Amino acid sequence: VAERPTIYDVARLAGVTPSTVSRALARPGRVSAATAERIRLVATELGYRATPQARAQTTTRTKMIAFVIADITNPFAFELIRGAEHAAASAGYITVISDTQESVAGERLRIDRILPSVDGVVLATSRMSDSAIRMTAKQRPTVVLNRKIVDVPSVVTDNPRGMRRAAEHLRELGHRTITYLPGPEASWADGMRWRALLEASHELDLKARRIGPCRPTVDAGVEASQAVADSGTTAVIAYNDLLAIGLIRGLQRLGVRVPDDVSVIGFDDILISRLVTPELTTVAAPLRKMGETAVQNLIGYIGGATSRTEAPVVLPTRLVVRASTTRYRSPRSRVRPPLS
Amino acid sequence: VAERPTIYDVARLAGVTPSTVSRALARPGRVSAATAERIRLVATELGYRATPQARAQTTTRTKMIAFVIADITNPFAFELIRGAEHAAASAGYITVISDTQESVAGERLRIDRILPSVDGVVLATSRMSDSAIRMTAKQRPTVVLNRKIVDVPSVVTDNPRGMRRAAEHLRELGHRTITYLPGPEASWADGMRWRALLEASHELDLKARRIGPCRPTVDAGVEASQAVADSGTTAVIAYNDLLAIGLIRGLQRLGVRVPDDVSVIGFDDILISRLVTPELTTVAAPLRKMGETAVQNLIGYIGGATSRTEAPVVLPTRLVVRASTTRYRSPRSRVRPPLS
DNA sequence: TTGAAAGCGCTAACAG
DNA sequence: CTGTTAGCGCTTTCAA
Numbered sequence: 286v287a288e289r290p291t292i293y294d295v296a297r298l299a300g301v302t303p304s305t306v307s308r309a310l311a312r313p314g315r316v317s318a319a320t321a322e323r324i325r326l327v328a329t330e331l332g333y334r335a336t337p338q339a340r341a342q343t344t345t346r347t348k349m350i351a352f353v354i355a356d357i358t359n360p361f362a363f364e365l366i367r368g369a370e371h372a373a374a375s376a377g378y379i380t381v382i383s384d385t386q387e388s389v390a391g392e393r394l395r396i397d398r399i400l401p402s403v404d405g406v407v408l409a410t411s412r413m414s415d416s417a418i419r420m421t422a423k424q425r426p427t428v429v430l431n432r433k434i435v436d437v438p439s440v441v442t443d444n445p446r447g448m449r450r451a452a453e454h455l456r457e458l459g460h461r462t463i464t465y466l467p468g469p470e471a472s473w474a475d476g477m478r479w480r481a482l483l484e485a486s487h488e489l490d491l492k493a494r495r496i497g498p499c500r501p502t503v504d505a506g507v508e509a510s511q512a513v514a515d516s517g518t519t520a521v522i523a524y525n526d527l528l529a530i531g532l533i534r535g536l537q538r539l540g541v542r543v544p545d546d547v548s549v550i551g552f553d554d555i556l557i558s559r560l561v562t563p564e565l566t567t568v569a570a571p572l573r574k575m576g577e578t579a580v581q582n583l584i585g586y587i588g589g590a591t592s593r594t595e596a597p598v599v600l601p602t603r604l605v606v607r608a609s610t611t612r613y614r615s616p617r618s619r620v621r622p623p624l625s
Numbered sequence: 626v627a628e629r630p631t632i633y634d635v636a637r638l639a640g641v642t643p644s645t646v647s648r649a650l651a652r653p654g655r656v657s658a659a660t661a662e663r664i665r666l667v668a669t670e671l672g673y674r675a676t677p678q679a680r681a682q683t684t685t686r687t688k689m690i691a692f693v694i695a696d697i698t699n700p701f702a703f704e705l706i707r708g709a710e711h712a713a714a715s716a717g718y719i720t721v722i723s724d725t726q727e728s729v730a731g732e733r734l735r736i737d738r739i740l741p742s743v744d745g746v747v748l749a750t751s752r753m754s755d756s757a758i759r760m761t762a763k764q765r766p767t768v769v770l771n772r773k774i775v776d777v778p779s780v781v782t783d784n785p786r787g788m789r790r791a792a793e794h795l796r797e798l799g800h801r802t803i804t805y806l807p808g809p810e811a812s813w814a815d816g817m818r819w820r821a822l823l824e825a826s827h828e829l830d831l832k833a834r835r836i837g838p839c840r841p842t843v844d845a846g847v848e849a850s851q852a853v854a855d856s857g858t859t860a861v862i863a864y865n866d867l868l869a870i871g872l873i874r875g876l877q878r879l880g881v882r883v884p885d886d887v888s889v890i891g892f893d894d895i896l897i898s899r900l901v902t903p904e905l906t907t908v909a910a911p912l913r914k915m916g917e918t919a920v921q922n923l924i925g926y927i928g929g930a931t932s933r934t935e936a937p938v939v940l941p942t943r944l945v946v947r948a949s950t951t952r953y954r955s956p957r958s959r960v961r962p963p964l965s
Numbered sequence: 966t967t968g969a970a971a972g973c974g975c976t977a978a979c980a981g
Numbered sequence: 982c983t984g985t986t987a988g989c990g991c992t993t994t995c996a997a
Contacts, residue, residue: 289740289764291973291974291975292974292975292976293974293975301983301984302983302984302985303974303975303976304975304976304977304983304984304985304986305982305983305984306975307975307976307977308976308982308983311976315982315983316982316983317982317983320982320983334737335974335975335976336741336974336975337738337741337742338678338681338682338741338742338974338975339682339741339973339974339975339976339989340974340975340976341678341975341989342678342679342974342975342976342988342989342990343975343976343977343988343989344975344976344977344989345989347738348738349738349739357697357703357706357722358703358706358707360700363697363698366697366698366724367698367724370724370726374731379723379734379735379738379739380723380724381721381722381723381739382697382721382722382723382724383719383720383721383722384706384707384710384720384722386710391714394719395719397674398677398687398688398689398719399689399719399721400629401676401677401678401679401990402677402678402742424629503896503900530900534900556843557897557900560843560870560874560897560900560901561900561901561902562901562902631989631990631991632990632991632992633990633991641967641968642967642968642969643990643991643992644967644968644969644970644991644992644993645966645967645968646991647991647992647993648966648967648992648993651992655966655967656966656967657966657967660966660967675990675991675992676990676991678990678991679973679989679990679991679992680990680991680992681973681991682972682973682974682975682990682991682992683972683973683990683991683992683993684973684991684992684993741974
């Protein structure tokens, strides 16, 4: 309702032209010290700050970056965001976050709307097609998180290694068959993980199977628990922690004990995983670092930097053994409540 | 790097002037059906979409709203965001989220940068001063969540009622002294809750005391647990669920059983509260609804609507009794591990 | 129904 | 060092 001061207001009060004001504020060196000082005074007096969006029209520099994520509800997003935010802040950028709610159309829409006012974009867990992403990448510097796309810089975690460690862990505990509880089919990481499990199983002489796909949520985990229980498996690796936690809850309700009857491993190591009972064994991703790295690289590209042909940055994972996995015991009869 | 099509491109290809294109896309009625159709065709063909930020220069209508939150890491934020997002979407708006990381300066900065490209702002859990918020409210329609400010529309929950219910619940269980574990001092809700507890205690003939303040995090809850254990209290109400959960963890580690030795109640009813052991008794806030209401009202104001003098919208809370509270038993000697 | 012109707030290129 | 000019992409008068 009230007007914010424009560069013209400042110019008038400082007795100079707008261009001088602009210079004084952006490149102080190119203006006489006295004038610059006077302008700065008037500016702070009026509370003037350049409108980044108007500025962007000519410079494409808003000092803002967009962080687009499919599901902000996933705690997985937290650390990512915090990392991004941190890296952005230390470079003088601010981050705007957009939640696409797992919708491709929504993602497109939001990106379109936001793009013009940011200098670059981090696409975390994008659900768009590779070509759509490349499209975006042509309009503004773009970094993709958790996914590999030709010609678009990306940051991923070492899924194969993580899955391998998880499988080894279960094998050491005596398990011989592993069930994978997959995430959404559109997820790049999901494909990677399943493939990695197949390979690891082969090399370690394990049997792998899958029950799914599932949405990457607690509820979906609960829903999947019946099928998992029925399958008589003794070890499951879930697409992510949320799913794993849901599964554990579901199993417990069915009278299946975790880890005594079934060992469960998740992916990500989100905060909650340390809070549930039993505490979750999980393949920890360096979430925060991922966010940071993505933004640092992005800002590099914005700063005119390097070629886009670079290989993806691969960040290491780490198996965190907690209480949801234990030694194999041959399946025993399990108490199950009557179906409701 | 590549250029997105401008209105000029569309105009040229459609054989009309930019102004006609603009009209055709915004107010189709004011353009001949044939021309409009042709323009629309070219536009979709080219994938043209008006740059909201450029448009905003003349209209102040970007169909975007900003959702500013102090700590996106708090699961409390989720449902709020989802609610907001939902209400925004159904009105054709998109939401950009900004995490201020509990910093006043950060909040100012972000708001300043983002304001010019949005039609309105929801300030959730703002840490800024009332006057600073009023300032913002003068520049763009603003709705405040979880806080009351004269002349600024707001949406709050019925803290007094919720606290009252919590106190009643504990009283019914036989507790006579209640310890409040406060949140950040800058939090408006915290003040409300403590005051409400004092009142309720008075009326219900309970003793109330407080140990704090604390950051509203799990870690802070863990840290507070020693003091709580030492105090010998049998019932505590925490500022929010995160704090409550941390407290429970901490107490458990100290050998204090929850709820057997100490009953704990939280605020908010975030997702995790159902996932921890014991499941948390909590004062549930209609988080989603809050987000929705805030945005609906905001959009109302954007649409030129009502006077700002309205009283805050107060949404009801609800006590959700789960497993972290139980009947009072006189304190017994508690096992404590030696100090490390 | 359509075009021409002016301007939103800001910056950059080009004189002085 | 500073002013002038032009223009970013879009919309909105004002005429035609």
